[in-house]
Amino acid sequence: MRRREFFGVFGIVVAWPLAARAQQRDRIRQIGLLSPFSESDPETKARLAAFKQRLEQLGWSEGRNIKIEYRFSEGNPERTRAAAAELVALAPDLIVAYANPAVSALKPVTSTVPIVFTQVSDPVGSGFVKDLAHPGGNITRFHSFEPAIGGKWLEVLKQIAPSVRRVAVVHDPRIAANVSFFRAAESASSSLGVADIGPCDQCR
Secondary structure (H helix, E strand, C coil): CCHHHHHHHHHHHHHHHHHHHCCCCCCCEEEEEEECCCCCCHHHHHHHHHHHHHHHHCCCCECCCEEEEEEECCCCHHHHHHHHHHHHHCCCCEEEEEHHHHHHHHHHHCCCCCEEEEEEECCCCCCCCCCCCCCCCCEEEEEEECCCHHHHHHHHHHHHCCCCCEEEECCCCCCHHHHHHHHHHHHHHHHHCCCEEEEHHHCC
């Protein structure tokens, strides 16, 4: 799905719970936005611009009928957890969560505030939703990658460097999606001629 189409759908999903909860149209709605990335990152800036543009197209304008509380934790898990608690304490109408760490931080601190996530991998395996068709609870989603793509990444590596026989995978094993990616790569390794694949703490 192209970026423009992606954010078109994302904007509709975001607008729906805001509209559904609206009792008085003149009340300013509040959106919390939690990202584990840096606010200055070019990709983050592009995604936020597209997000706000689509909200504008749907009639939601910052300073007029919505207020957005932004939190960027720049890859720091403690800051991500603290930011999640801060946003929930504000009792927003909706929280937008970018990537697995943001959803992991939000899930334990609220079961009532609607959460829409994006850039998330393996939401079922990560425990964010019950299943993709019927997520249940207060969390709904767009997910970026199927776990099987881990094998595709290894395949691309072999296409770039056919002589590679040993591969070290650098990842955070505390994130369930990362473990799924690694297992998919591990499963594909023998058929791709990789004799040894392991997480970086097993490198020799």
